[in-house]
Amino acid sequence: MEFLDLPQLLSAAGTVRLPGSKSISNRVLLLAALADGETEVRDLLASDDTERMLDALQALGIGVTHLGGENWKIVGCGGAFPVKQAELFLGNAGTAFRPLTAALALAGGDYVLKGVARMHERPIGDLVDGLRQLGADVSYLGNEGYPPLHLKPATIRPDGVVSVRGDVSSQFLTGLLMALPLTGQTVAVDVVGELISKPYIEITLATMARFGVVVERDGWQRFTVRAGSRYVSPGTVYVEGDASSASYFLALGAIGGGPVRVEGVGRDSIQGDVKFAEALAQMGAIIETGPNWMTACAPQGGLIAVDLDCNHIPDAAMTLATAALFAKGTTTLRNIASWRVKETDRIAAMATELRKIGAVVEEGADFIKITPSTARPAAIDTYDDHRMAMCFSLAAFATPLRINDPKCVAKTFPDYFERFATVTRAAPVIAIDGPSASGKGSVAARVAAALGFAYLDSGALYRLTALAAQRAGIAWDDEAGVAAIAAGLDVVFTGEDIRLAGVLVGDAIRTEDISAGASKVAALPAVREALLFRQRVFNTLPGLVGDGRDMGSVIFPRAVLKVFLTATAEARAERRYKQLIEKGFSANLPDLLADLQQRDARDSQRSVAPLRQEADARLLETTQLTIEQAVKQVLDWYSEASS
Numbered sequence: 001m002e003f004l005d006l007p008q009l010l011s012a013a014g015t016v017r018l019p020g021s022k023s024i025s026n027r028v029l030l031l032a033a034l035a036d037g038e039t040e041v042r043d044l045l046a047s048d049d050t051e052r053m054l055d056a057l058q059a060l061g062i063g064v065t066h067l068g069g070e071n072w073k074i075v076g077c078g079g080a081f082p083v084k085q086a087e088l089f090l091g092n093a094g095t096a097f098r099p100l101t102a103a104l105a106l107a108g109g110d111y112v113l114k115g116v117a118r119m120h121e122r123p124i125g126d127l128v129d130g131l132r133q134l135g136a137d138v139s140y141l142g143n144e145g146y147p148p149l150h151l152k153p154a155t156i157r158p159d160g161v162v163s164v165r166g167d168v169s170s171q172f173l174t175g176l177l178m179a180l181p182l183t184g185q186t187v188a189v190d191v192v193g194e195l196i197s198k199p200y201i202e203i204t205l206a207t208m209a210r211f212g213v214v215v216e217r218d219g220w221q222r223f224t225v226r227a228g229s230r231y232v233s234p235g236t237v238y239v240e241g242d243a244s245s246a247s248y249f250l251a252l253g254a255i256g257g258g259p260v261r262v263e264g265v266g267r268d269s270i271q272g273d274v275k276f277a278e279a280l281a282q283m284g285a286i287i288e289t290g291p292n293w294m295t296a297c298a299p300q301g302g303l304i305a306v307d308l309d310c311n312h313i314p315d316a317a318m319t320l321a322t323a324a325l326f327a328k329g330t331t332t333l334r335n336i337a338s339w340r341v342k343e344t345d346r347i348a349a350m351a352t353e354l355r356k357i358g359a360v361v362e363e364g365a366d367f368i369k370i371t372p373s374t375a376r377p378a379a380i381d382t383y384d385d386h387r388m389a390m391c392f393s394l395a396a397f398a399t400p401l402r403i404n405d406p407k408c409v410a411k412t413f414p415d416y417f418e419r420f421a422t423v424t425r426a427a428p429v430i431a432i433d434g435p436s437a438s439g440k441g442s443v444a445a446r447v448a449a450a451l452g453f454a455y456l457d458s459g460a461l462y463r464l465t466a467l468a469a470q471r472a473g474i475a476w477d478d479e480a481g482v483a484a485i486a487a488g489l490d491v492v493f494t495g496e497d498i499r500l501a502g503v504l505v506g507d508a509i510r511t512e513d514i515s516a517g518a519s520k521v522a523a524l525p526a527v528r529e530a531l532l533f534r535q536r537v538f539n540t541l542p543g544l545v546g547d548g549r550d551m552g553s554v555i556f557p558r559a560v561l562k563v564f565l566t567a568t569a570e571a572r573a574e575r576r577y578k579q580l581i582e583k584g585f586s587a588n589l590p591d592l593l594a595d596l597q598q599r600d601a602r603d604s605q606r607s608v609a610p611l612r613q614e615a616d617a618r619l620l621e622t623t624q625l626t627i628e629q630a631v632k633q634v635l636d637w638y639s640e641a642s643s
C-alpha cells in the first residue's frame with residue numbers, strides 16, 4: 001500500500017488558491033448538460049468525482065470539450081439525452097450518482113447505474129421512492145434500497161406532490177429538484193423529517209437559478225417547480241473554490257500560527273461550508289474574510305474546545321475533529337449522523353484513527369467527543385475517504401505520522417499534499433551520512449546537543465536488528481525472518497541508553513561481529529523498509545540530527561542540511577582501532593582496515609539506499625580535522641541553511 005510519512009510540523013503560513021467546489025462542479029455539469037445552449041464552465045474541479053460525471057455525460061451523448069486548464073465546454077441537450085441506452089460507472093461519486101439517477105429516471109431511456117463497492121452500500125431508497133411517486137420505473141440490481149440501479153422508460157405522471165425524506169442525505173432532495181423541470185409539469189416536493197445539510201440545498205437552488213429555473217420554497221418543508229420551467233445556459237459559469245477544501249488550510253493557520261490565506265471562497269460564497277470559519281473562530285482562531293478570500297491565524301493562548309451542532313457543515317466538521325487535538329478541553333461535534341453514510345462510516349473511522357494517535361474519543365449514533373492527550377506516532381488508515389486523509393494531515397502538528405493511501409485525496413483535491421507542503425514548515429532535520437568511523441556519530445551527537453535537537457543513531461537500529469536476529473537464531477541472510485525481527489524490535493532510546501526488550505544493550509551492539517551482521521542485514525530491502533517509519537518518527541520538534549548511510553537520500557530527503565562526512569580509510573581504521581582499545585576490546589589494525597574496506601564496499605554497492613554522497617549533500621572531509629572543528633563546520637552550515 002502506498003503511504004506518505006509526515007514529520008512533526010512547526011508552523012503554517014502562506015496562500016492557497018483553492019480548487020473548484022465539488023458540489024458546485026457536478027451540479028453545474030449536469031444542469032449545463034440538461035440546458036438549452038452551450039455553457040462554458042470555468043475553474044471546474046479536476047478530480048475523480050467530476051471525471052465520473054464528465055464521463056457519464058459523454059456516454060449519454062452530451063458534447064463535452066476540454067478547453068484547457070480547468071475550463072470546459074458543455075453542449076446542452078435541452079432536456080433529452082441523445083443516448084437512450086447506457087451503462088454508467090460512477091465510482092464513489094455521490095454528487096454524480098444521486099442527481100443522475102433522478103435525471104435519467106425521468107429521461108425515458110434504459111440505463112444501468114453502478115459504482116464501487118462502497119457506493120453500493122450507500123442508501124438511495126428514499127430518492128427511488130420519490131421517483132416512483134412520479135411514475136419512474138426504477139429497480140434494484142443488488143440489495144433493496146441500494147445501488148446498482150436499473151432505470152427503464154416509463155410514463156411520468158406527476159400528480160402534484162412528491163414526498164422525500166430529508167433526514168438521511170440532502171442529496172436525495174437535490175437530485176429530485178434538479179430533475180423536476182424534465183417533467184414539464186408543476187410538481188411540489190414535501191420534505192419528510194427534518195431536512196439535514198440545508199446549505200447544500202441552497203447550493204442546489206442557487207445553481208438552478210443560474211440556469212434559469214426558480215424553485216419556490218416554503219420554509220424547508222415544501223419546494224415547488226412550476227410547469228414550463230426549462231434550463232437555459234447562462235453562457236459562462238465560474239465555479240467557486242471548494243469551501244470544504246478551504247477548511248484544512250484555515251485549520252492549519254489556526255493551529256500552526258498563520259496567517260494562512262485561502263482564495264476562491266469568502267463572504268460571498270453560496271457554499272454552506274464557509275461557515276466552518278465561524279466554528280473555527282469559536283475555537284479561538286483569528287479569522288478574517290473578504291468577498292472571495294479568508295485568512296486564519298492561531299490565537300495567543302491556543303485553541304479551546306467547543307460543543308457544536310454541525311448539521312449545517314457536515315463535511316467541514318470533520319476538520320474540527322482533528323483540530324480538536326489542539327484545543328484545550330473536550331470537543332463535542334453533534335448532529336452528524338450523516339457521517340455514517342458517506343464515503344465510509346466517518347464517525348467510526350474518525351474515532352478509530354484518533355485513538356491510534358492517543359486521543360480519548362467517545363462516539364455515538366450521531367456525535368463524537370474528542371479529548372486530546374499525549375500524541376504518539378501511528379499509521380493512519382484512510383478508508384478510501386479523501387477527507388480522512390486531509391483531516392489527519394493536521395494531526396502532524398502533534399506527532400509525526402504515516403498516512404496510508406494518500407492518493408485517495410484525488411476524489412476532490414488531487415494535489416492536496418503538494419499544497420499542504422507549500423504552507424507548512426516541518427521540524428528541521430540535519431542528515432549526516434558517511435562511511436564507518438568517519439566520525440558521524442560523534443559529530444551528530446554533539447551538533448544535536450548544541451542545538452537542543454534529538455539525535456538518531458540509525459546504525460544502532462541495524463545493529464540491534466542484527467543482534468536480535470542472532471539471539472532469535474535467525475540467519476542474517478534470511479530476509480523475511482530478519483525483516484520480521486526489525487518490524488517488531490522492542491527498543492527504547494533514552495539519551496545514550498538503548499534497551500532491547502527492556503534490557504540495557506550497552507556495547508553488545510558495538511562488537512566487530514555485530515558490525516559485520518549490521519552491514520549484512522542493512523543490505524536487505526525488506527529490513528530497510530521495516531525500519532523506515534521507525535526512523536521517521538524521530539523527526540519531531542524542535543529538530544533532529546540523524547546519522548547513517550541514507551539519512552539525506554531516503555529517510556529524510558527534505559532535510560534542511562545534508563552532510564557527507566568522510567575521512568581516508570586509513571584514518572578511519574586508526575580511529576576505530578583506538579575506540580575499540582579504549583572500550584577494552586582486542587583489535588588489530590590491518591584486520592580493521594580490511595574489514596572497514598569490505599564494509600565500505602558492501603554499504604556502497606548494495607542496490608537499496610547505497611552509501612554515497614548525494615548531489616545536494618555537502619562534503620566534510622575530516623582526515624585533518626578534530627571533532628570540534630567538524631562540529632563547528634556543521635553548525636555553521638546549519639545556521640546558513642536555516643537563515
Ligand SMILES: Nc1ncnc2c1ncn2[C@@H]1O[C@H](COP(=O)(O)OP(=O)(O)O)[C@@H](O)[C@H]1O
Nearest residue numbers: 436437438439440441442575579622625626627
Ligand atoms: N575528526 C575526528 N578526528 C579524530 N577522531 C575522530 C574524529 N571524528 C571521530 N573521531 C573518533 O573516531 C571514532 C569513530 O567515530 P564515530 O563517531 O563512532 O564514527 P561513525 O559514527 O562514523 O562510525 C570515535 O572514537 C571518535 O572519537
Ligand SMILES: Nc1ccn([C@H]2C[C@H](O)[C@@H](COP(=O)(O)OP(=O)(O)O)O2)c(=O)n1
Nearest residue numbers: 436437458459460462518519522548549550
Ligand atoms: N542509515 C544507515 C545506518 C547504518 N547502516 C548500516 C551500515 C553499517 O554497516 C551498519 C552499522 O552502522 P553504523 O553507523 O552503526 O556503523 P559505523 O559506526 O559507521 O561502523 O548499518 C545503513 O545501512 N544505513
